[in-house]
Amino acid sequence: MAVTAQAVPTDLGKTLQRDMLATYYGALETANEDGVPVAYLFIPGNIVELTRTFGFLPVYPEINALQCGIKKVAGENIVRAEDLGYSSDVCGYVKNDIGLMLKDRQSPFGRIPKPDLLVCNYSGCNTFIKWFEGLAHFYGAEMFLLDIPYIRGRGATESDVAYVVAQLEELIDVCERRTGVTFSEAKLRETLEYSRQAEDLWVEILNLARERPSPFDSYFEAVFYMAPINILRGTPETVEYYRQVLREMKSRVGEGHGPVPEEKFRVVIEGPPPWPHFRAFWELFKRWGVVAVASTYSKVGGLYDQGLRHDPSRPLESIAEYAMNSYTNWNLPMRADLLRRYVETYDADALVIHSVKSCRSFSVGQADFREEFVNELGIPTLMVESDLADPRYFQEAQLRNRIDAFFESLQQRRLTGAVA
Amino acid sequence: MTALPGTVEELRSLVEDVTFPRVREWKESGGKVVGSFPVYAPMELVHAAGMLPVHLFGAGGGVEIEGADSRIQSFVCSIARSTLELGLRGNLQPFDGFVFTNICDVARNLSGVWTRNFRDRMVEYLHLPQNVGSGAAVDFMVRELRRLLASLEQVSGRTVSEDDLRRSVAVFEENRRLARELSRIRAESPWLIPAHEAYLLLRAGGLMPKEEHTTLLRKALADVASRPSRPMDRVRILLVGSFCEQPPIALLRAVEDAGCYVVDDDLALGLRFIERPVVADGDPLRSLAAAFVGGAANSSVCHTVRPKTEWLLERAKALRVDGVLFCTAKFCEPALYDYVPYKEVLDRAGVPSLHVEFEEKMNAFDQAKTQVETFVESVLFEEA
Numbered sequence: 001m002a003v004t005a006q007a008v009p010t011d012l013g014k015t016l017q018r019d020m021l022a023t024y025y026g027a028l029e030t031a032n033e034d035g036v037p038v039a040y041l042f043i044p045g046n047i048v049e050l051t052r053t054f055g056f057l058p059v060y061p062e063i064n065a066l067q068c069g070i071k072k073v074a075g076e077n078i079v080r081a082e083d084l085g086y087s088s089d090v091c092g093y094v095k096n097d098i099g100l101m102l103k104d105r106q107s108p109f110g111r112i113p114k115p116d117l118l119v120c121n122y123s124g125c126n127t128f129i130k131w132f133e134g135l136a137h138f139y140g141a142e143m144f145l146l147d148i149p150y151i152r153g154r155g156a157t158e159s160d161v162a163y164v165v166a167q168l169e170e171l172i173d174v175c176e177r178r179t180g181v182t183f184s185e186a187k188l189r190e191t192l193e194y195s196r197q198a199e200d201l202w203v204e205i206l207n208l209a210r211e212r213p214s215p216f217d218s219y220f221e222a223v224f225y226m227a228p229i230n231i232l233r234g235t236p237e238t239v240e241y242y243r244q245v246l247r248e249m250k251s252r253v254g255e256g257h258g259p260v261p262e263e264k265f266r267v268v269i270e271g272p273p274p275w276p277h278f279r280a281f282w283e284l285f286k287r288w289g290v291v292a293v294a295s296t297y298s299k300v301g302g303l304y305d306q307g308l309r310h311d312p313s314r315p316l317e318s319i320a321e322y323a324m325n326s327y328t329n330w331n332l333p334m335r336a337d338l339l340r341r342y343v344e345t346y347d348a349d350a351l352v353i354h355s356v357k358s359c360r361s362f363s364v365g366q367a368d369f370r371e372e373f374v375n376e377l378g379i380p381t382l383m384v385e386s387d388l389a390d391p392r393y394f395q396e397a398q399l400r401n402r403i404d405a406f407f408e409s410l411q412q413r414r415l416t417g418a419v420a
Numbered sequence: 421m422t423a424l425p426g427t428v429e430e431l432r433s434l435v436e437d438v439t440f441p442r443v444r445e446w447k448e449s450g451g452k453v454v455g456s457f458p459v460y461a462p463m464e465l466v467h468a469a470g471m472l473p474v475h476l477f478g479a480g481g482g483v484e485i486e487g488a489d490s491r492i493q494s495f496v497c498s499i500a501r502s503t504l505e506l507g508l509r510g511n512l513q514p515f516d517g518f519v520f521t522n523i524c525d526v527a528r529n530l531s532g533v534w535t536r537n538f539r540d541r542m543v544e545y546l547h548l549p550q551n552v553g554s555g556a557a558v559d560f561m562v563r564e565l566r567r568l569l570a571s572l573e574q575v576s577g578r579t580v581s582e583d584d585l586r587r588s589v590a591v592f593e594e595n596r597r598l599a600r601e602l603s604r605i606r607a608e609s610p611w612l613i614p615a616h617e618a619y620l621l622l623r624a625g626g627l628m629p630k631e632e633h634t635t636l637l638r639k640a641l642a643d644v645a646s647r648p649s650r651p652m653d654r655v656r657i658l659l660v661g662s663f664c665e666q667p668p669i670a671l672l673r674a675v676e677d678a679g680c681y682v683v684d685d686d687l688a689l690g691l692r693f694i695e696r697p698v699v700a701d702g703d704p705l706r707s708l709a710a711a712f713v714g715g716a717a718n719s720s721v722c723h724t725v726r727p728k729t730e731w732l733l734e735r736a737k738a739l740r741v742d743g744v745l746f747c748t749a750k751f752c753e754p755a756l757y758d759y760v761p762y763k764e765v766l767d768r769a770g771v772p773s774l775h776v777e778f779e780e781k782m783n784a785f786d787q788a789k790t791q792v793e794t795f796v797e798s799v800l801f802e803e804a
Contacts, residue, residue: 085763087756089495094757122550126525129550129723130757137727137761145723147551149560150528152544152567159563166556331545332532357495360753364500364529368491368536385493 013245017227020241021067022109024231031057031113037179040115040135043301044326045123045148047319049191049234049310050168053184054175056117061131063231064100064112065093065389069275071108074099075391092358092389094131101138117178118143119171124150124300124328125361144174148323151331156324164320188315191234195310198229201242203304208249209293210346213263215252218346219292220282221259223273230301264289265410268342270296271354271362276391284400285352288407293346296339299327306338328361336369343379350380350410356388380413382406431620432669434627438482438511442628446472447514452576454517454542457503457527458664459721460693461519461546462708465569467630468588469576471516475626475690477666478502481780483509491533497751498780499665500526507538517542517575519568522550523664523721524754542575544568552713553725561709569705585704591630592698598637599625599692605644607683607739611651613644615659615682616672623666623688655742655799658735659685661759663719665749667778674785675745675776678792683739685747686719693717720754728758729765736771742799743772745792750779772799 031038039056041048048058068074077099078092084102086095105112118141120132129145136143146167149160172183205225209218216222225245228238252258267285269292274281285292302308308325311318327335343351351373355363366383373379384402387393434442443453452471456463463473478499487508488501506512518541520531531545546568549557573580599622606618621640625633657680666687675682696715700707716722718731736744744766748755759775766773774795776788 085760087759089751090753090756126522126528127753127757130720130754133723133728134757134761137729137764145551145553147549147554147557147560149547150522150545152547159560163556163560167551167554170554170556331535332529333535335532336536355493357493359525360496361525361529363493364496364526365532367493368533371491372536 012248013241014221014224016241016244017224020228020232020237025110028057028059028113029110037116038113039117039119040132040141041119042121042123042125042128043230044121044125045323045329046121047119047146047168047171047323049188049195050171050319051117051119051175052191052234053187054179054181056175056179057113058231059112059115060231061097061135062093063227064107065096066275067109068096068100068107069389070278072276072391073108074276074389077103078390089357091127091131092387094127094134096389097131098134098138101135115139115141117141117174120145121148121323122146123148123323124326124330125359127359127361142174142178144171146171146323148329150329151324151334154334156321160324161317161320164323165316168316168319185315189312192310192312192315192318194236194239195234196312197239198233198242199302199304199309201239201246202226202229205242205246205249206294206298206305208253211253212266212347213256213258214266214291214293215249215258217259217282217292218298219269219273219295220278220285222292222295222298226298226301233301259291260286260289262289263291265350265407266291266293266346266348267350267352268292268294268339268346268348269352269354270339270366272297272300272356272359272388273354274356274386274394275388277386277394277396280394280396281386281399284396284403288403290407292352293348294342296327296335296342301326303327303330303338332365332369335365336372339369339373340377340379350382350406353381353383355383355385357385357393358388358390380406380410428617428620431617431624435620435623436480436482436669438479438506440474440511440514440627443472443474443514446629452516453514454519454572454575455512455515456519456690457521457530458499458688459521459523459690459719460548460712460716461521461690462565462568462712464585464588464592464704464708465565465572465580467591468580468584469569469572470578471572471576472629473626474515475623475688476503476506476512476518477623477626477688478780479506480666481668481783483511491537495751496526497665497749499749500530502780504530504533504537507534515541517544517572519544519546521546521548524752526753527664542571544571548722549713550723552716552723557713558706558709561712562703562705565705565709582704586700589698589700589704589707591634595625595630595634595637596692596694597697598634598641600695601641602637602644603684603692605641609651610654610656610681610683611649612647614676615685615687616669616676619672619685619687620669622691625691626688654679654681655796656681656683656740657743657745658683658739658741659687659745659747660732660762661720661746661748661752661755662687663689663721663755665752665780667747667749668780668782668785670785671747671776671778671782671788674789675747675792678789679796680745680792682745683741684735686717689717689719693719720758727761729761732762733765733769733771736766736769741771742803743774743795745795746773746775748775748777750777772802
């Protein structure tokens with residue numbers, strides 16, 4: 001065991017993904033000049049496998065926004081967009097993107113290319129439409145709106161899938177027209193196979209958080225591990241990445257090694273992190289020995305752990321199913337049910353909700369199902385508010401008080417429970 | 421039957437009464453009621469099922485937000501919070517069902533909040549197709565309409581025939597035709613009917629039986645045409661951004677009193693969302709779907725193949741407006757996003773514009789009035 005453990009460098013998963021992102025951003029820098037077509041896409045439910053087969057390089061404005069958040073430049077980008085006329089009440093990710101555009105798309109991780117095509121995968125977020133309508137206006141770029149029905153009832157229906165497939169066929173025509181490349185189903189199948197393999201491995205990793213202690217934090221660390229599958233899905237490098245991370249996590253399990261010195265509380269976290277204050281936010285939990293064993297944010301790029309897979313034998317159908325089943329494209333009863341199941345299957349002590357102003361798609365409904373968790377299911381639930389991109393909404397002292405009070409009472413409950 | 425509300429004050433009290441007197445009256449006489457959250461829902465289906473279609477528009481500041489405060493965060497628009505508040509307080513007791521659509525993230529998620537809080541009622545989320553350029557959009561919408569109709573049939577306990585649907589489509593079409601006529605008169609002779617009055621007339625249509633409202637509109641049209649009013653020296657304004665949450669009536673009056681003729685607006689847009697005449701000769705659901713996909717009003721809540729900015733410029737030109745007033749609800753993301761490109765193209769075309777933000781609870785209008793007065797003065801100065 002010890003030998004295996006030593007063979008895996010610490011934090012390999014994080015280091016590797018950082019290198020992969022650097023390579024990705026490097027390729028983006030010269031895309032416009034090199035004549036490589038660029039497609040802008042959103043993360044939830046995107047159809048990158050399809051645009052890849054036409055040679056489009058994908059740009060994800062949400063990823064750029066979160067990177068700007070971590071690099072602490074989102075604040076200034078947001079202010080620039082507000083100077084142009086964007087309200088203080090709209091999404092910080094959108095404003096970060098507009099702010100980048102106004103700065104000639106210069107980011108701390110390189111220059112972002114202009115879009116040749118805006119593929120609005122309208123899955124789980126209405127703001128996506130407004131966002132790309134705005135970009136279409138400012139860049140004069142073509143926009144394709146892939147209408148992905150929100151889930152009504154308990155899941156995607158066959159006719160919904162057929163509707164999305166019909167639009168994918170129309171999108172294929174657009175991609176052919178824009179690139180001059182003829183659609184190759186064989187190539188699409190090959191790309192989907194890489195996606196499927198990475199998805200299998202990623203699920204295996206996520207499931208390891210059921211161990212005690214959990215080998216990794218399924219929120220604060222998983223957001224790094226999920227980067228390759230969100231950004232570079234459909235490539236052999238991504239499959240290899242998850243192979244390595246799985247090895248790293250298995251070795252952590254073998255060593256009994258986790259993200260905190262002693263795992264005291266296991267929680268499920270709902271909602272995106274406050275990127276501009278990511279470390280500070282994590283520290284507020286770490287000091288209580290809190291480990292996130294499952295999170296919904298790490299599933300925004302795909303609910304693979306719920307059985308969802310890209311499938312080379314059903315190329316467009318599986319892309320459509322994937323597109324429909326992004327986390328925020330699930331209705332609230334389904335989301336609340338998933339959270340409840342996470343609490344059960346990962347043996348969590350509590351649910352933590354981070355409600356962000358920017359993203360109403362995530363936030364509206366959280367306060368409502370909190371009532372259900374507390375009053376009907378008896379699951380201790382903490383709800384705190386800040387933002388995912390706008391640093392102005394992070395009130396550290398207030399957050400600390402709320403978090404301290406919550407875990408203090410959990411600790412108290414545990415002690416009195418033990419006595420009784 | 422209550423007599424038709426004739427005067428502006430009567431209309432206003434009907435619209436502002438959060439106890440829904442006409443709805444209760446209908447309910448007490450044994451009918452069923454289905455409400456829709458803005459902006460658009462095909463209420464013809466509710467009508468065809470023999471139920472009263474009601475357009476919900478929040479509480480307009482008529483209730484204190486208490487119960488809804490713990491269920492919807494403070495950074496969400498008034499209408500989402502106050503409509504839920506009405507439900508939690510029992511004001512919506514006469515309603516048998518509710519319909520929500522994908523106008524924004526708030527409205528979409530609200531369908532789930534309502535599913536949990538009103539478990540004994542029908543709560544439907546209708547996915548309106550957004551890729552209106554797709555060849556598959558109409559078929560998809562037909563399926564959505566069929567799904568909604570099945571739910572409505574269950575609530576009403578009655579099977580709806582194609583003839584029922586055709587009749588309802590015709591009833592609604594006649595109503596919209598009169599509403600279009602009223603819009604035409606306003607655009608041509610805005611001195612004949614103030615915007616707030618036209619608005620109240622329209623809003624009343626979401627609170628009473630459609631046929632009755634059609635009679636009311638007909639009466640109003642005859643009355644308006646015979647008014648002796650004369651044009652005054654005012655600037656012609658297009659009001660944009662109030663398609664969902666509605667501005668306080670006092671704000672509309674303040675805008676008019678500041679020296680504006682609001683010659684067109686998107687107030688209560690859902691009541692006249694389909695701009696193209698709908699003829700239900702074949703499959704009525706297909707007619708409705710095609711009308712939505714190809715003939716919906718321009719608004720921030722439906723994607724269009726042609727940029728919306730082109731629509732705005734054309735509209736401003738066709739109406740010969742002196743300026744555009746962006747009148748948007750606090751926290752209304754769709755309107756606030758569109759505002760930026762809209763303003764940019766107007767600036768480039770030399771059309772003056774002003775942005776005023778409102779909330780349901782707003783109760784002081786002097787500042788807004790001063791803002792609009794200053795705007796009017798600058799427009800007049802530019803033109804002089």
